[in-house]
């Protein structure tokens with residue numbers, strides 16, 4: 001008999017959907033459906049996860065531990081047993097430690113699963129052994145700093161409430177059609193009631209297609225556009241004096257004076273959006289009874305992304321939209337949970353004197369950059385879970401070169417033979433989310449969810465938790481967390497937070513924390529020390545690289561500007577069928593995405609003498625990739641879009657898009673500037689074949 005079992009999507013996506021998975025009588029996975037038990041996810045799920053059985057039962061799923069037998073990157077491996085594999089891993093880590101010190105070992109991870117136990121347990125091994133620490137900068141570092149600079153903490157109004165009550169949605173720098181499709185339900189509900197939808201995005205996304213108005217700024221200029229809108233709000237009487245007097249750090253007059261110098265014409269010269277269009281949007285936003293701002297991460301993946309987020313996030317404070325039902329904003333619910341991860345991460349044994357290395361700079365780090373390595377030794381051992389830096393990290397060509405070093409020992413614990421796993425010395429097979437217990441929180445809603453193991457692990461796969469605990473004994477790492485089960489670690493976190501126990505939350509299907517926070521409206525003030533929104537942020541509190549941060553909301557001119565040699569700005573945007581590099585192994589998704597493609601404005605196509613489907617090379621001083629060109633109206637003439645982190649084999653020249661991306665950190669706290677890239681585009685005459 002087929003059982004319908006409850007679980008939660010583990011992937012790196014704001015929605016963290018409540019799911020129901022079919023387990024057939026023969027133990028195989030059947031259909032995966034969205035569950036109604038969380039009102040935000042509301043029974044919807046994306047196309048990627050609706051086909052999860054294809055991924056779960058994929059013929060290429062890693063089944064056994066593997067030992068490299070050929071040269072690095074040759075792809076030649078032989079099967080070994082778990083005991084031998086773990087002994088070899090321990091020997092490799094201990095050898096690096098004994099020869100060069102513990103900091104020569106770098107455990108490296110990110111968000112391949114968002115479960116707290118399976119994602120973050122690697123930190124416990126790191127801290128117990130004093131291995132080099134990791135500054136996680138792939139995703140939210142820039143956007144977090146910008147939001148927190150004004151609001152202090154991250155939470156806000158639910159899209160469910162906005163779907164029911166907002167009369168205007170301003171969706172800024174996010175494309176939920178590709179990245180968190182559930183939100184489209186709430187937008188559709190609002191539209192049905194007659195709400196206006198405005199999308200700000202650098203290209204005509206699927207979300208922009210359903211908008212009443214789409215503004216398409218040049219990449220990296222959103223701060224200027226936001227200031228142009230704020231100018232109109234003050235100049236035409238839409239700024240709420242009373243609200244600002246209660247909740248802003250600066251007087252109305254000071255703010256009005258600041259924005260008076262940032263007219264729509266001033267903004268147009270920077271962002272390329274016509275001044276009249278900026279006025280039109282500002283008036284609609286100002287006249288709305290309950291405007292709802294949904295800000296994403298996309299527009300912040302620039303060196304000035306924190307300043308841009310701060311400028312955009314001040315809009316609902318200016319109009320006082322926070323005070324109205326359905327009005328306000330949401331960036332992330334990330335700070336609402338406050339869960340104590342001491343046991344999972346070994347925070348009680350963390351030594352702040354141990355050096356910390358920037359995850360986005362793994363290329364320069366493996367190349368021995370002295371500035372990145374500080375006074376410590378080069379990296380001689382990498383232990384990797386939950387990420388695929390060979391294609392996900394910036395300056396990918398440099399990253400690959402680093403992985404090929406003969407004096408580097410690399411272990412990758414993975415579900416598939418990714419581009420990173422191909423470069424490893426030892427590859428370990430990892431469980432998928434239905435094969436272990438875990439706890440999840442979301443950024444688009446405020447529910448804690450607990451999941452149970454539903455399927456026996458495939459072949460010889462082991463969970464991240466199990467591998468970390470087994471390895472700890474072999475390398476002499478001591479911490480109580482290594483002797484605890486996944487469930488015990490979850491119970492500890494929930495108890496410390498005063499939340500219901502794991503079984504109760506599992507049976508309830510989730511526990512929503514938003515009701516105890518005024519529904520996210522900040523009715524009694526913002527979570528800053530003085531309870532006010534900070535138009536004049538203390539940038540030094542957000543990061544050490546704060547020199548040059550704008551004192552008030554503004555455009556910060558630090559992006560990789562186009563030049564005569566590099567006349568285009570590239571945005572490597574998310575594809576609908578992939579999630580970073582996950583799901584690229586699924587044939588159905590690859591068929592729908594077709595091939596790596598450069599989207600260009602029709603006038604740029606004309607200028608370059610290109611027709612749809614023509615091969616082009618996109619490049620800069622960091623490298624070049626071969627792709628096919630396609631005309632896409634609705635973006636600035638100098639913008640190029642390449643969707644999806646295709647694996648190297650997806651490109652005709654075996655390269656990957658992040659080869660073009662700089663590893664230079666953003667301001668003030670670092671962060672990968674993945675969309676801040678100047679490139680050239682050249683016509684090529686060869687017929688492109690996909691690499692093996």
Ligand code: SF4
Pocket residue numbers: 009010011012013014015016017044045046047048049179180181182579
């Ligand atoms: S929309 Fe996001 S959370 Fe929901 S199933 Fe898809 S990847 Fe998972």
